[in-house]
Amino acid sequence: MQPVLLAKAFRASGKDPSKVRPHRKLGQAGDGFAVEIENDRAPESVVQYVETRFDDLLEYFAPTIDAMAREGEIKPAVRDAAKGAEYRAAFEAAQRQREEAAGRQEVF
Incomplete structure (x- = not known):
């Protein structure tokens, strides 16, 4: 069994x-x-992930993610490059409109 990254813990409300209130602590x-x-x-600490280790973390969870996808617990993520480009273009256009409105001191 793989060691636990996050463990469920409890504290008094x-x-x-x-x-009792549940929270997560580092395993x-x-x-x-x-x-x-x-x-x-809150009295419990917050878990903050180390950004530079994210790829290692994803690799650590890869076997679990694969098993969950095989067993139907989760659907694998499928990236659609065209849809992503469309979304980014729409987002950037909206950002430009906001910046132009702010430059004209308009309420957006």
């Missing part, structure tokens, strides 16, 4: 201590892929 396999940082808004 701040509003009602009789209730044994998370070392090097992510770090836990202090959260100003």
Whole structure:
């Protein structure tokens, strides 16, 4: 069995201590892929992934992703280059319109 990257943990609710709130914490396999940082808004820490290790993280999960796709739990992502180019062109056109409107001090 593969070591766990994120482990489910529980803590008492701040509003009602009789209730428990789930959250995620870094598991044994998370070392090097992510770090836990202090959260100003909640008592539990937040998991933040290391951007430079993302390709390694994806490679680590590749066998799990393949198995889930084979078993029908998830659908594999299929990229459509033409659709992506169309989306990017529309997004860039909208961005240009916003910039031009801002230059004319119009409300968009």
